[in-house]
Amino acid sequence: MAEKITIGELHLSGCTGCLVTLADNYEGLFKLLDDYADLVYALTLVDVRHVPEMDVCLVEGSCCLDDKLSVEELKEARAKSKVLVAYGGCAAYGNITRFCRGGQWNQPGHASYVPISEVVDVDLFLPSCPPCPQAIRNVAVMAYLLLKGDDEQKKLATAYLTPLMQLAQRGNEACGCDLMYDVINQGLCIGCGTCAGTCPVRAITMEYGRPNINRDLCIKCGACYAQCPRSWFNFDVMNNYESIMNVIKGAME
Amino acid sequence: MSKVVEISPTTRHEGHSKLVLKVNDEGIIERGDWLSITPVRGVEKLAIGKTMEQVPKIASRVCGICPIAHTLAGVEAMEASIGCEVPEDAKLLRYILQCANRMHSHALHNILSLPDMHIPGTDTKINPFSREEPVRSAALRIQRLREIAQTIGEIVGGEAIHPSNPRVGGMYTNITPRAKAKIYDLAKEGRVLAQDHMEFMISVFKDFQRRGTTVVGGVDVPIPDDFGYHNQGYMATAPVYGSSSLDENPTWYPDRFTEVRPWDWYMGEMEVSEADPNYPIGGTTPVGTKTWPQMEACTGVPLYDGQPVEVGPRARLVQFRNYDGRGAMGLQIARQMEFPETMYGIIDAVDALNTSGSVLADEIPQGDGSLGWAANEAPRGTDVHLTRVKDGRVQYFSMLVPTTWNFPTCSRALTGAPWRIAEVIVRAYDPCVSCATHMLVVDEEKRLVAQKLIQ
Amino acid sequence: MDVLGNYKSVISARSTDRDILKKAQDGGIITTLFAYALEEGIIDGAVVAGPSDEPWRPKPMVVSTKAELLAAAGTRYTISPNISLIKEATRSYGLDRVGIVGTPCQIQAIRKAQLYPIGMRDVDDKIALALGIFCMENLSYQALEAIVEDHCNQKMESVKKMDIGKGKFTVYTERGAVSQMPLKLIHKYVQPGCNVCLDYVANLADISSGSVGSPDGWSTVFVRSMKGNAVWDGAIEAGLFETKPMDQVKPGLDMVKKLSTDKITKNQKNVDARKTAGLRADGTPKGLRNPYESP
Numbered sequence A: 001m002a003e004k005i006t007i008g009e010l011h012l013s014g015c016t017g018c019l020v021t022l023a024d025n026y027e028g029l030f031k032l033l034d035d036y037a038d039l040v041y042a043l044t045l046v047d048v049r050h051v052p053e054m055d056v057c058l059v060e061g062s063c064c065l066d067d068k069l070s071v072e073e074l075k076e077a078r079a080k081s082k083v084l085v086a087y088g089g090c091a092a093y094g095n096i097t098r099f100c101r102g103g104q105w106n107q108p109g110h111a112s113y114v115p116i117s118e119v120v121d122v123d124l125f126l127p128s129c130p131p132c133p134q135a136i137r138n139v140a141v142m143a144y145l146l147l148k149g150d151d152e153q154k155k156l157a158t159a160y161l162t163p164l165m166q167l168a169q170r171g172n173e174a175c176g177c178d179l180m181y182d183v184i185n186q187g188l189c190i191g192c193g194t195c196a197g198t199c200p201v202r203a204i205t206m207e208y209g210r211p212n213i214n215r216d217l218c219i220k221c222g223a224c225y226a227q228c229p230r231s232w233f234n235f236d237v238m239n240n241y242e243s244i245m246n247v248i249k250g251a252m253e
Numbered sequence B: 001m002s003k004v005v006e007i008s009p010t011t012r013h014e015g016h017s018k019l020v021l022k023v024n025d026e027g028i029i030e031r032g033d034w035l036s037i038t039p040v041r042g043v044e045k046l047a048i049g050k051t052m053e054q055v056p057k058i059a060s061r062v063c064g065i066c067p068i069a070h071t072l073a074g075v076e077a078m079e080a081s082i083g084c085e086v087p088e089d090a091k092l093l094r095y096i097l098q099c100a101n102r103m104h105s106h107a108l109h110n111i112l113s114l115p116d117m118h119i120p121g122t123d124t125k126i127n128p129f130s131r132e133e134p135v136r137s138a139a140l141r142i143q144r145l146r147e148i149a150q151t152i153g154e155i156v157g158g159e160a161i162h163p164s165n166p167r168v169g170g171m172y173t174n175i176t177p178r179a180k181a182k183i184y185d186l187a188k189e190g191r192v193l194a195q196d197h198m199e200f201m202i203s204v205f206k207d208f209q210r211r212g213t214t215v216v217g218g219v220d221v222p223i224p225d226d227f228g229y230h231n232q233g234y235m236a237t238a239p240v241y242g243s244s245s246l247d248e249n250p251t252w253y254p255d256r257f258t259e260v261r262p263w264d265w266y267m268g269e270m271e272v273s274e275a276d277p278n279y280p281i282g283g284t285t286p287v288g289t290k291t292w293p294q295m296e297a298c299t300g301v302p303l304y305d306g307q308p309v310e311v312g313p314r315a316r317l318v319q320f321r322n323y324d325g326r327g328a329m330g331l332q333i334a335r336q337m338e339f340p341e342t343m344y345g346i347i348d349a350v351d352a353l354n355t356s357g358s359v360l361a362d363e364i365p366q367g368d369g370s371l372g373w374a375a376n377e378a379p380r381g382t383d384v385h386l387t388r389v390k391d392g393r394v395q396y397f398s399m400l401v402p403t404t405w406n407f408p409t410c411s412r413a414l415t416g417a418p419w420r421i422a423e424v425i426v427r428a429y430d431p432c433v434s435c436a437t438h439m440l441v442v443d444e445e446k447r448l449v450a451q452k453l454i455q
Numbered sequence C: 001m002d003v004l005g006n007y008k009s010v011i012s013a014r015s016t017d018r019d020i021l022k023k024a025q026d027g028g029i030i031t032t033l034f035a036y037a038l039e040e041g042i043i044d045g046a047v048v049a050g051p052s053d054e055p056w057r058p059k060p061m062v063v064s065t066k067a068e069l070l071a072a073a074g075t076r077y078t079i080s081p082n083i084s085l086i087k088e089a090t091r092s093y094g095l096d097r098v099g100i101v102g103t104p105c106q107i108q109a110i111r112k113a114q115l116y117p118i119g120m121r122d123v124d125d126k127i128a129l130a131l132g133i134f135c136m137e138n139l140s141y142q143a144l145e146a147i148v149e150d151h152c153n154q155k156m157e158s159v160k161k162m163d164i165g166k167g168k169f170t171v172y173t174e175r176g177a178v179s180q181m182p183l184k185l186i187h188k189y190v191q192p193g194c195n196v197c198l199d200y201v202a203n204l205a206d207i208s209s210g211s212v213g214s215p216d217g218w219s220t221v222f223v224r225s226m227k228g229n230a231v232w233d234g235a236i237e238a239g240l241f242e243t244k245p246m247d248q249v250k251p252g253l254d255m256v257k258k259l260s261t262d263k264i265t266k267n268q269k270n271v272d273a274r275k276t277a278g279l280r281a282d283g284t285p286k287g288l289r290n291p292y293e294s295p
């Protein structure tokens, strides 16, 4: 077996739910760490105190511009990692920190929070609040194949990761309203209901075949849009869903 | 002359925090400050003007380790403010969620604590990710316990981490008989595993307290008998669930609560005068660095009856079960002792649940601005949310979260310990920091709170 | 991939269960397969388009008995957001093995949710059987109302069955009346999203089925995945279907291929046309979003 890749997690202004998600692969977490990836950084799980060099850096949480350390660590993580992932709604889109307005003791000056792509270039988005254990598992396996696999495996991994990389290029503003702007308004909605099933705060109901977004509930996690089959749908990858899922399953056995 | 050591950031807990320690020539802590340096997202302030439905969902996202506590405290504070009684079956579902979250969180806490501990009877420290036995079996058991708990949480709460099913007035949906049967099966498996796991963990923590010394960064460090002792009081509202201002006999008393700012409590500006580059991993802060806890702390200092108090497993056991284990390991052991109750609690609640019962109040008032509070016994201790809701919108919101209570208490518990094992105390007290960046009831508001509730 | 997608076999079939045939749209394939899968423990429940308060307006529903399946049998030619329940089916419903029926686009949504579970935690390996139904286009509820009440001149409440076939939309009422309108006229009512749909026969389902290609009362069945194959073989062995080889039925597979090719060709044109749907100030074209290229 090829050597492992190195993965780290930088915790910025998030809630650690994203990290718990990684741990929620349960037995699979050990499989990942035994065979594919060394966890070289994550203050909550390992003792390493300062940002090291790593292949893949998962960034959890948005970046508080009023906290020098956060900005510095984020820049350092960018400089020291090959692939930087906005891991979760906060890092990718701001999520609940979009609502921040400061004014709270003991640091009333902490008022400006931005998605990490305002500060550094981000290679890949993994939205939702939190993302799913299976999503981070898939990305970890694919990152391993991308960095350590043979040509065939690299091709597969590239195909798989491309939409998530494109998502990072799309922008860092997300809201249930995206379903209106970029799906319904664009004449693309098919009323499948995926968005309503996805939303982690039950902000979406289906009314006569179209999503209705309760904007007083939406936390701006970006899950609904990213999960919608009409936000992106890549036939190259999807037509091989069975074999790709088998590759991932096989890797985890 | 005492020297100043700083460990920043501390590791193996959630969020960002640091330790600023005044130590004597033997390296024993004379005074320690443990403080959060996690940016303050300001949930109390961003909540204002938002709907009473949304604020608990946001509050949940304060912490991904005890999100259920924040969701439930948030939802129930809203219900307390608007005066809404929720149906019995909704309460049972919430109780199941509460137990499931405690199980998962305690088990996760074990993974974070284990690396300081030794395989009993050996000098080998435990790396929970190692493939070696007996570590791997214990680690897999932890993951299985977490899987059981998270799965139960997911069935009842809709999502395993931030639950989506609880809402003001009850729950969005009851569960089906099939789901009920599934929960039974899981909890029954969990009950057996939890017992084994509790025994294993207690033996590991007892071993640490007995061994006399432990090696940190190549240095042999003595473990004092009174490791992590403090003389502060305890605060808990219930063995498992909590209390609210809707209760006939509430068990939390807002008028006994006061708060000081870090300025009055933490140490002033200092310069680091001792450092150890071999301290794992990455060393302590270099000599000459300025440090200023008063200015840097991100939390206030809450007092109960004028004193910092401990909240959490031991506080609950002291208050309701006559527990008397002291120190850092006494706290760790108390946490393990809570394992079995979580599964029994789920089994009892599922027994009582009527799957065809209504789980949403018939009428949900929109609120007239009255103050309501709800205290929830989160894995790490009492989590109180206070709010005023008017016409469905939040006018005032405050969160007195577990770690904020424990910061000053744990700081006191550092005194007398060798600085190299200070983090072991921190990890025993509380691995959960980012929630603690949210609270502060300024004095004036506090008086309002107290007055209103006394009336 | 070819216009009919990957498949292991294609057969013409009809359920041997008379109760099902009475309620089903065509050969009762979907209802029979779910009933079988429930019986065998292959699924614990299925997400189907169940009845709602309004006539002919489907409501996604999790069912776990044959009686409930029968109540949801038959085609409603309007949107039923079935995917909205796949996560919840594994939560408060307590299912570990979920069956789901959907139009081709809904099956696409399922596969995306399995391969890229962005907000679909613990769902991927619980999808035990995804059955697809062929689909040329779909209608909003209001459009269906207009077709039935205005064009076909029948009350929604009194309609017993609706069907599409031989170029016509046909409505049968409880009292025995039959009204038709030419399919051509329907196009203006089709939901816009269908105009860029590139799948007719649910290429990504485990098993997919529709009436096209087979005689009245029979269905054309594509068995596609490993999972689908196992379920189909089991159902055949249990004697749940009468079957005929595709090359012995009329109009046969060529008809399916023709309609599929027509749909995909037409819609691919629509997709391409989006690239140049608008105009920039400098005279160059301005495009609309293409979901098959990037988000």
Ligand SMILES: Cc1cc2nc3c(=O)[nH]c(=O)nc-3n(C[C@H](O)[C@H](O)[C@H](O)COP(=O)(O)OP(=O)(O)OC[C@H]3O[C@@H](n4cnc5c(N)ncnc54)[C@H](O)[C@@H]3O)c2cc1C
Binding pocket: C023, C024, C025, C026, C027, C028, C029, C030, C031, C032, C048, C049, C050, C058, C072, C073, C074, C075, C076, C077, C078, C079, C080, C082, C101, C102, C103, C133, C134, C135, C136, C137, C138, C139, C164, C209, C210, C211, C212, C219
């Ligand atoms: C909008 C639409 C367009 C169609 N177009 C064609 C076509 O062009 N050519 C063709 O051959 N077949 C088409 N079909 C499929 C066909 O009408 C039958 O549904 C299919 O042949 C299955 O019949 P059956 O007797 O095997 O299934 P049955 O046993 O009757 O079961 C049908 C199942 O589909 C579910 N269902 C009903 N309506 C919907 C809906 N709107 N969305 C999702 N699920 C639903 C029901 O709940 C039931 O479980 C279309 C179906 C729909 C919904």
Ligand code: SF4
Binding pocket: A013, A014, A015, A016, A017, A018, A060, A061, A087, A088, A089, A090, A091, A095, A096, A128, A129, A130, A131, B061, B064
């Ligand atoms: S995305 Fe959600 S789970 Fe992740 S850090 Fe943000 S609030 Fe927490």
Ligand code: SF4
Binding pocket: A174, A175, A176, A177, A198, A199, A200, A201, A202, A203, A204, A213, A217, A218, A219, A220, A221, A222, A223, A224, A225
């Ligand atoms: S509607 Fe729901 S899924 Fe979509 S961005 Fe808002 S919170 Fe996230």
Ligand code: SF4
Binding pocket: A179, A183, A184, A188, A189, A190, A191, A192, A193, A194, A195, A196, A209, A210, A211, A227, A228, A229, A230, A231
């Ligand atoms: S997920 Fe489905 S229903 Fe929701 S916007 Fe996308 S296409 Fe429409």
Ligand code: SF4
Binding pocket: A190, C103, C104, C105, C106, C135, C136, C137, C138, C193, C194, C195, C197, C198, C199
């Ligand atoms: S035509 Fe395509 S997009 Fe429209 S409902 Fe049918 S499968 Fe879905």
